[in-house]
Amino acid sequence: MTCIPFNRKLLFFTAIVTFALGACRKESSNTVLDTAHNNIRFAYMHLNRIKVNQAIAVYDSTFIKDSIDFVSPPTDKYYFWEVIPAIGCDSVMDNKGITGIAFKCSGTYFITAKIYDSVTQDLIATTDTLEINVTADTLYPVQQLKSNDTLQIQTGLAKSHSATRDEVWLYLNFGTTQKYLHHHPSEPMDYSSNITAGNYSFVFSNEIRLKSYPFCWIPYGAAFNMPGWIDIRNLSYGVPALLSIT
Numbered sequence: 001m002t003c004i005p006f007n008r009k010l011l012f013f014t015a016i017v018t019f020a021l022g023a024c025r026k027e028s029s030n031t032v033l034d035t036a037h038n039n040i041r042f043a044y045m046h047l048n049r050i051k052v053n054q055a056i057a058v059y060d061s062t063f064i065k066d067s068i069d070f071v072s073p074p075t076d077k078y079y080f081w082e083v084i085p086a087i088g089c090d091s092v093m094d095n096k097g098i099t100g101i102a103f104k105c106s107g108t109y110f111i112t113a114k115i116y117d118s119v120t121q122d123l124i125a126t127t128d129t130l131e132i133n134v135t136a137d138t139l140y141p142v143q144q145l146k147s148n149d150t151l152q153i154q155t156g157l158a159k160s161h162s163a164t165r166d167e168v169w170l171y172l173n174f175g176t177t178q179k180y181l182h183h184h185p186s187e188p189m190d191y192s193s194n195i196t197a198g199n200y201s202f203v204f205s206n207e208i209r210l211k212s213y214p215f216c217w218i219p220y221g222a223a224f225n226m227p228g229w230i231d232i233r234n235l236s237y238g239v240p241a242l243l244s245i246t
Contacts, residue, residue: 054102064098150177188229
């Protein structure tokens with residue numbers, strides 16, 4: 001058995017402690033989980049439940065706080081978005097602080113991200129985890145009009161006044177009697193028009209198209225009547241015009 005003098009023991013112990021503390025500091029400085037944990041949130045969602053083929057918007061609420069950040073997310077950070085389990089059912093649309101993620105399989109998933117410096121490629125932060133439930137229902141870009149639906153049209157006169165001219169025109173305010181899932185009232189029905197001198201023809205589609213597909217900006221399961229508005233201009237008092245609606 002080899003004996004170490006007390007002073008040498010103290011020096012040896014001090015050296016070990018110093019090395020251990022140095023190693024701990026180095027590890028701590030590189031372990032982002034202990035120093036940064038950003039909060040991610042769903043954008044434009046009231047529930048964490050969506051349908052198959054539906055996309056959601058997810059953003060880093062720690063770095064994205066103002067409306068301008070949603071339009072132009074910061075580019076000094078690179079986001080590696082992860083969906084758990086990674087079974088090939090998800091599609092991530094961007095590597096910025098706000099991204100869209102679409103799902104083609106039902107199930108329960110968890111979303112998280114690692115954040116890197118765009119210049120140095122160093123890992124600078126991680127995020128917490130969001131749960132999203134994808135139901136067995138499917139979101140479609142187009143729905144057929146219901147066979148018992150009726151297009152209701154209200155007519156009226158509108159006027160505008162300016163320093164150079166006054167104008168009067170006819171408006172058609174229309175809407176369906178039946179409600180449709182997924183479609184926001186701000187997305188009116190599709191129609192085509194053919195306008196010539198004294199003739200106004202409007203042909204409405206028999207489909208309701210989700211213009212924001214694969215996103216859907218209304219709560220899960222919400223249904224609305226589909227509205228719309230048409231202005232008929234260049235009319236003259238006392239001069240008949242032909243209006244055709246199909």
